[in-house]
Amino acid sequence: xxxxxxxxxxxxxxxxxxxxxxxxxxxxxxxxxxxxxxxxxxxxxxxxxxxxxxxxxxxxxxxxxxxxxxxxxxxxxxxxx
Numbered sequence: 001x002x003x004x005x006x007x008x009x010x011x012x013x014x015x016x017x018x019x020x021x022x023x024x025x026x027x028x029x030x031x032x033x034x035x036x037x038x039x040x041x042x043x044x045x046x047x048x049x050x051x052x053x054x055x056x057x058x059x060x061x062x063x064x065x066x067x068x069x070x071x072x073x074x075x076x077x078x079x080x081x
Contacts, residue, residue: 004048006035013039017046 005014017035026032033053035046047053 006044006046008037008040008042009044010042011037011040013037015039017048 033049
């Protein structure tokens with residue numbers, strides 16, 4: 001099985017979100033969908049655990065793809081004229 005690494009958006013440190021080194025000491029760890037960077041302590045949502053984050057990511061990716069396709073089509077039309 002491949003290891004899924006997350007890159008901290010604050011410090012850029014890559015880490016495995018499944019390690020959850022700080023979670024056992026946290027009183028809110030049950031059902032938590034946050035991951036904590038082991039290098040700087042920055043907390044972010046674990047996209048693999050949060051349904052809302054996955055839906056938002058898929059929506060953003062789908063919208064971005066359709067905009068890129070539209071841009072390519074416009075560029076090709078302008079080139080053909």
